[in-house]
Amino acid sequence: MMPETIKAVFFDMDGVLYDSMPNHEYTWKESFKTIGIDFPAEEAYMNEGRPGFSTIKYAFDKFLHRQATEEDIDKVYGEKTRLMKECPEAPILLGMKELLKYLNENGVKVFVVTGSKQPSLVDKLDAHFGVLKDNIVSGRDVKQGKPHPEPYLIALEKSGMKKDECMVVENAPLGVESAKAAGIYTIAVNTGKLNDQVLLDAGADKLFSNTQLLADELMKIEL
Ligand code: CA
Numbered sequence: 001m002m003p004e005t006i007k008a009v010f011f012d013m014d015g016v017l018y019d020s021m022p023n024h025e026y027t028w029k030e031s032f033k034t035i036g037i038d039f040p041a042e043e044a045y046m047n048e049g050r051p052g053f054s055t056i057k058y059a060f061d062k063f064l065h066r067q068a069t070e071e072d073i074d075k076v077y078g079e080k081t082r083l084m085k086e087c088p089e090a091p092i093l094l095g096m097k098e099l100l101k102y103l104n105e106n107g108v109k110v111f112v113v114t115g116s117k118q119p120s121l122v123d124k125l126d127a128h129f130g131v132l133k134d135n136i137v138s139g140r141d142v143k144q145g146k147p148h149p150e151p152y153l154i155a156l157e158k159s160g161m162k163k164d165e166c167m168v169v170e171n172a173p174l175g176v177e178s179a180k181a182a183g184i185y186t187i188a189v190n191t192g193k194l195n196d197q198v199l200l201d202a203g204a205d206k207l208f209s210n211t212q213l214l215a216d217e218l219m220k221i222e223l
Helices: 021-033 041-046 052-064 070-086 096-105 125-129 150-159 173-181 196-201 211-218
Strands: 008-011 109-113 166-170 185-189 206-208
Touching: 008 096, 008 150, 021 041, 021 052, 021 070, 052 070, 096 109, 096 125, 096 211, 109 125, 109 150, 150 166, 150 173, 166 173, 173 185, 173 196, 185 211, 196 206, 206 211
Parallel strands: 008 109, 008 166, 166 185, 185 206
Antiparallel strands: none
């Protein structure tokens, strides 16, 4: 059930606020190529939300059938970070600027909960969406990343709200799992390349096929 009163909304960043997943898909593919892994696009979306090191460990297990060493992780992640800096700036997804403004103006607390440690977008959340540092939970703030519930539990604690006064907006199956494991109502928005069913199977309470539809619907809620 959707919360009756909404006092805080926790937004994932990549694929929810920014159309940044094409950059991640490309940089994962290219950085894995340097160590001989042909990383399928679908894997980039299935693993989205995990901390970088965790995705690298997963790929070594699955495609090279061995454990990634610290050196392997540094090499692949270093290359990914380097390539990300060369990528075009990810556009803001449709309706999201308006939605966050609407929530802010109506006294709903807005948090961004992202596995990302890459500063390129995290540093722009204030300028683009009016989200201050205190309201961001990034990859630097957690011991266990998504799909573990920790990131959303930290956001919940920071918000000072009860679980049933909050909701999460996610685009990735592991992100939905994380939010649901934290016990929070979760809306999925399918901005990527996976089937809707993957997000519903992960536990999403409601699903929108794009961010404009999501924004239109949430801006109808009386706050
Ligand atoms: Ca995401």
